[in-house]
Amino acid sequence: MLKDASIFVAGHRGLVGSAIVRRLRAQGCDKLILAGRDQLDLQDRDSVEAFFMANKPEVVFLAAAKVGGIHANNSYPAEFLFDNLQIQNNVIDAAYRHGAKKLTFLGSSCIYPKLAPQPIKEDYLLTGPLEPTNEWYAIAKIAGIKLCQAYRRQYGFNTISLMPTNLYGPGDNFDLANSHVLPALIRKFHEARLRGDKQVVMWGTGTPRREFLHVDDLAAACVFLTETYESEDIVNIGVGEDISIRELAELVREITGYTGEIVNDTSKPDGTPRKLLDVSRLHGLGWQATIPLRDGIQDTYRWFLEHSADVRGNAVTGVA
Template sequence: MMEKKSRIYVAGHRGLVGSAIVRGLENMGYNNIVKRTHSELDLTNQEKVNEFFKNENIDYVFLAAAKVGGILANSTYPADFIMENLLIQCNVIKAAYENKVEKLMFLGSSCIYPRECPQPIKEDYLLSGYLEKTNEAYALAKIAGLKMCQYYNTQYGTNYISVMPTNLYGTNDNFDLKNSHVMPALIKKFHEAKVNNLASVEVWGSGKPLREFLHVDDMADACIYLMNNYEGNDFFNVGTGKEISIMDLALLIKEVVGYNGEVKFDSSKPDGTMRKLLDVSRLKNAGWAYKIDLKEGLKSTYKWYLENSHNIR
């Protein structure tokens, strides 16, 4: 278990998940958190990473740093996505081992699972089918990171664990309509429609696809819980185990934002995967369950968006 004085390195501390982990740790009284920006430490540079671990006496690592992007970026730059993510993972995991880090957590993605997975998705379905082509490079890198942790545990007796989150939202999310995910995109769309008194808001697709959403503060709580309470060679899905249609999500966001116009669904636009739900029974059996209700999470996310819209992404 992490002690309050343990030196805890959060790689990717400015990102959605990394910043939530830092907040969660600070709220629990951990006061020795090590952070480095990309300009201070390029995790793709093995020599710099080795030097950092050698000098900093790190006890625990949350590896939340990654090259991420939407469908367009993943499709356009697949070589960059697989190379940069593999370099980050290999450098950090190897340096953690060589410098006797007590425990490491690797953060992956639910895109590691096959495109046509049975629902809800169990951890056992990993490598049971073909990946989604549009983000295959990123998914392969994340699978490699997960497996690397397991193989290090098997060969060297390390204590490395991995978590695969569902769709996340919350503080520090990306609200850029060109490359944001569905939740922040809809929040921004409805807010701008409200401010500009627009008669309607258009939502892509039929509204029928089902999605699962987890507040990023719950994700951070799960990560810290597992870091303190789990030892073994399993990896974990992290989610709510509950789903909502895009139509119902849009109507809920409309209510939270206070928009009074009409919602129109453009069925000529693609729906994407019709259902994507994680099976979280392994995590529940380990003793953790989500706390933040979707409506409550949406309210706090919209409040944060309003307070930060002047300098938001």
């Protein structure tokens, strides 16, 4: 299906989009349609309309989003809700009206209730209150899921919605104020080692547990499911294992070579106590993650060192 199709990857310069592009190219897909923000503003309906009219992609990966960690979500709630709604609405609608054969929507595990039973099944969506620190982004992503389902039901538009767990990997955002926890820890420990700091301060208690998926594994899952999956039911994408934030920090400290002390700033929020996805549906469809966490962090740290002069780290938000 994909090898001969024209494929638009929305958000191809971001963490997820760039990984999807790498995966597609590795599989021999050479009819890729790519446009950066300087060429296409996904929040501008007229621009998106003109783009789809001119290019008419057959397959769309919607990997563009306004993203960030706890601090960014708390600081910019209006942007996280409004901007993401605009991007999703514009791309999904234009893809349908201009004849795309399939659209894959990338959501997030933050769509699930804060206190959802663990591991989190897809059926737990909309069964309880969201985590307040990222509810704006979560609500936007839930709206995207529902829009895909609505277009499938009413118009027969072939959409699927995939819910990744916490992601990391080459191309991540390493901004200390606005990134997610794993890239922030990599940068913190790396810079602390260079300065010779005796301590590194880590937000929260360190007790919350999180699951981490290498972005190249996610890309492989996205391509596999785009080729094989046909249903409005959402699919969790994860590894099925989690780790405490404290254990993660100690692992990153070891990999970066930092030898100082880790200090917890308990005045900062922890977020959801635990977030582990149930991936039995994904496994039943014939796909499993292959990159161990230690190997993935080592790979990400190597990438960070090679690109330390130009890693994303100054922008308020990035593209997922």
